[in-house]
Amino acid sequence: MLKRAYRQTAMAAAIGFCGDWCLLSCGSKLLAVHSKQSRDSYVFDCSIAEKKAKTAKDDSDSNKGASEDTKSDDILAFTVSPSGKLVALADNCKRVVLFHCEHSWKCVSIRFVVRKCTALVFTNAEDELLVADKSGDVYSFSVVEPQREGELKMGQLSMLLNITLSLDDNYIITADCEGKIRVSHRRSPYNIQSFCLGHNEFVTALLVPLAGCQFLLSGSGDGTVKLWDIESGCRLHSCDLNIFKETETKLNEKPTVCRIISSPDGSHIGVLCSRVPTIQFLTLQLMVKDKLVPHSVLTLPHCPLDIAFDSEGKLWVMMDCSDKMFNVYTHKDGEWQCNAQSLEVSRITEAFNPVWETVETSTRTKLWFEHLHKRSYDNVAMYMQKKEQRLKEQQLKRAKLQRTNNNKKARKETSMKEDQSSSSTRKPDDWQKE
Amino acid sequence: MEVSMPQKRYYRQRAHSNPMAHHSFENPVCPEEMDWSQLYPDFFTEGVSDKEMSRVEFADIGCGYGGLLVELSPLFPDKLMLGMEIRVKVSDYVQDRIKSLRASQPGSYQNIACIRSNAMKFLPNFFFKGQGLVYTITDVEEVHVWMVKHFTEHPLFTRVPDEELVDDIIPGRLGSCTEEGKKVQRNGGQNFLAIFRRIDDPNQD
Numbered sequence: 001m002l003k004r005a006y007r008q009t010a011m012a013a014a015i016g017f018c019g020d021w022c023l024l025s026c027g028s029k030l031l032a033v034h035s036k037q038s039r040d041s042y043v044f045d046c047s048i049a050e051k052k053a054k055t056a057k058d059d060s061d062s063n064k065g066a067s068e069d070t071k072s073d074d075i076l077a078f079t080v081s082p083s084g085k086l087v088a089l090a091d092n093c094k095r096v097v098l099f100h101c102e103h104s105w106k107c108v109s110i111r112f113v114v115r116k117c118t119a120l121v122f123t124n125a126e127d128e129l130l131v132a133d134k135s136g137d138v139y140s141f142s143v144v145e146p147q148r149e150g151e152l153k154m155g156q157l158s159m160l161l162n163i164t165l166s167l168d169d170n171y172i173i174t175a176d177c178e179g180k181i182r183v184s185h186r187r188s189p190y191n192i193q194s195f196c197l198g199h200n201e202f203v204t205a206l207l208v209p210l211a212g213c214q215f216l217l218s219g220s221g222d223g224t225v226k227l228w229d230i231e232s233g234c235r236l237h238s239c240d241l242n243i244f245k246e247t248e249t250k251l252n253e254k255p256t257v258c259r260i261i262s263s264p265d266g267s268h269i270g271v272l273c274s275r276v277p278t279i280q281f282l283t284l285q286l287m288v289k290d291k292l293v294p295h296s297v298l299t300l301p302h303c304p305l306d307i308a309f310d311s312e313g314k315l316w317v318m319m320d321c322s323d324k325m326f327n328v329y330t331h332k333d334g335e336w337q338c339n340a341q342s343l344e345v346s347r348i349t350e351a352f353n354p355v356w357e358t359v360e361t362s363t364r365t366k367l368w369f370e371h372l373h374k375r376s377y378d379n380v381a382m383y384m385q386k387k388e389q390r391l392k393e394q395q396l397k398r399a400k401l402q403r404t405n406n407n408k409k410a411r412k413e414t415s416m417k418e419d420q421s422s423s424s425t426r427k428p429d430d431w432q433k434e
Numbered sequence: 435m436e437v438s439m440p441q442k443r444y445y446r447q448r449a450h451s452n453p454m455a456h457h458s459f460e461n462p463v464c465p466e467e468m469d470w471s472q473l474y475p476d477f478f479t480e481g482v483s484d485k486e487m488s489r490v491e492f493a494d495i496g497c498g499y500g501g502l503l504v505e506l507s508p509l510f511p512d513k514l515m516l517g518m519e520i521r522v523k524v525s526d527y528v529q530d531r532i533k534s535l536r537a538s539q540p541g542s543y544q545n546i547a548c549i550r551s552n553a554m555k556f557l558p559n560f561f562f563k564g565q566g567l568v569y570t571i572t573d574v575e576e577v578h579v580w581m582v583k584h585f586t587e588h589p590l591f592t593r594v595p596d597e598e599l600v601d602d603i604i605p606g607r608l609g610s611c612t613e614e615g616k617k618v619q620r621n622g623g624q625n626f627l628a629i630f631r632r633i634d635d636p637n638q639d
Contacts, residue, residue, distance in 0.1 A: 085556070157453065157454060157554045157555050158555055178555055178556070179463075180558065180559075185635070185638075187637065188589065188635055188637045190588060190589060190590060190636070191590060191635045191637075191638070192563075194563075195464075195558045196557065197463055197464035197465075197559060198463055198464055199463075200463060235464075356582075379457065379458065379522060380458075380522055380550070383522045383523060383526070384526075387444075390444065
């Protein structure tokens with residue numbers, strides 16, 4: 001069964017699994033720790049990776065603004081291939097790095113993109129890596145030829161936030177900051193199959209569930225998770241996560257969905273919202289009318305930074321807490337039970353702590369998409385106000401002019417009558433008639 | 435008379451408005467949820483089911499001051515036309531102009547409307563996927579060459595040759611009924627027309 005549980009999107013810290021390797025990204029470092037065996041961890045630090053060879057154009061550009069050297073090399077996103085043999089990451093310095101990790105870790109290639117990327121995904125055939133960027137474009141990087149330059153596949157105006165593929169690799173699915181989800185033919189991406197329209201805010205999370213591969217799950221800044229039919233773009237169901245919110249949290253803030261994950265067997269779908277200390281679980285029941293059914297809520301001691309399922313179906317929760325970074329849960333007897341002390345957790349925590357400590361607090365908890373919420377400022381209102389004023393003034397002017405004209409007219413009429421009366425001979429009786 | 439014709443001098447706005455900037459628009463979330471009855475009240479009576487509703491068939495992307503809409507309205511009285519304009523003042527002008535025309539000529543101009551939106555981002559929010567024609571016109575030759583190049587290279591479009599346009603009354607009017615078109619005529623400039631048809635994907639297996 002294909003494992004599509006590993007989609008990643010740009011976060012300051014993220015967790016994922018690659019076979020038995022636990023992957024952690026934090027700042028500019030990608031750390032891989034073996035969860036079962038005491039093997040050496042693998043670390044890839046983007047800040048010491050090769051930089052793009054400077055061209056004459058780069059030199060003239062760098063004269064204009066801040067030097068490229070001061071930009072952070074933070075990892076923006078990473079992804080794991082369905083088989084777990086490949087990993088790719090995109091960083092803030094526009095690198096796309098490909099790794100092989102079947103028996104041991106190897107950085108296979110470092111390639112460069114034109115714009116910063118927000119998400120990446122491997123095809124199910126594992127021959128291509130698709131990358132979505134901030135300018136709305138999708139590039140394809142060959143896996144088979146790891147040094148080959150990226151090729152532009154498709155583009156649009158709005159910034160892309162996430163990308164995924166249908167399980168048969170027929171469709172590329174992209175989500176943007178305006179709330180649109182576009183389904184394009186992978187072999188001819190200029191051909192748009194459908195749009196999944198319904199979210200009111202930016203869409204951050206995408207997942208094609210294993211239980212129903214013709215469907216798509218999406219999560220948004222509007223606080224909902226929606227279920228779609230990929231080919232038609234038809235919205236099948238919407239689940240409002242506001243109903244799960246604890247009463248303590250502010251009622252007027254919509255929970256922003258950050259991540260939707262699926263257990264390897266597809267039976268559990270977990271939803272993570274920013275700054276909310278719970279994980280909402282949903283189940284997909286295709287035979288039921290409201291196919292997306294809320295299942296349970298797992299309350300956590302702290303707001304999680306990220307969540308992931310490992311290959312055995314255990315739920316890992318990463319939290320910004322120096323005492324306890326990771327909580328691991330197993331689904332037993334109808335509920336999520338926390339594995340209090342586990343060798344896996346201690347091994348991974350031990351390997352990760354030194355890396356975590358080197359990253360500044362602000363970076364660790366940054367949520368880069370929060371500024372994407374729609375601005376409430378309305379530039380039309382100001383124009384309409386001015387227009388109202390102008391129309392009122394014009395009305396007053398017209399009314400004033402009308403009065404002046406009437407007065408003039410009245411005076412003119414009176415004087416005309418006077419002229420007439422004075423020019424003709426009148427008998428005293430005629431005066432009285434007027 | 436209640437509604438007088440708007441005066442252009444109060445609605446002037448510079449020609450360029452950045453479509454990549456984040457303006458605030460009121461867009462429908464999807465075409466199914468667009469309420470067209472607000473724009474075309476005469477065409478949408480209460481109690482009529484969705485299936486019977488008329489659909490907008492002409493879209494003027496970047497309609498400016500509405501010259502084309504006003505010109506085409508009486509020529510195709512049964513077809514609904516929508517102008518999309520990103521600039522605040524200009525879209526307001528067109529809306530006021532249509533209101534005024536509808537008031538002064540009852541029964542006419544009910545089939546045209548204008549909304550303020552960014553077509554580059556939100557066209558899919560308003561319209562379902564469809565086939566049809568794209569009419570392009572410009573007085574700047576480089577822009578014409580650029581448009582022709584991109585449409586020709588796009589596998590889903592093919593250029594419609596002049597012979598096929600003999601019976602089409604639209605091309606002849608494109609260059610003369612808009613503000614820009616009239617300006618070009620006054621200055622003795624030239625208009626470059628190119629029309630394309632949406633076709634099925636030739637690469638579809």
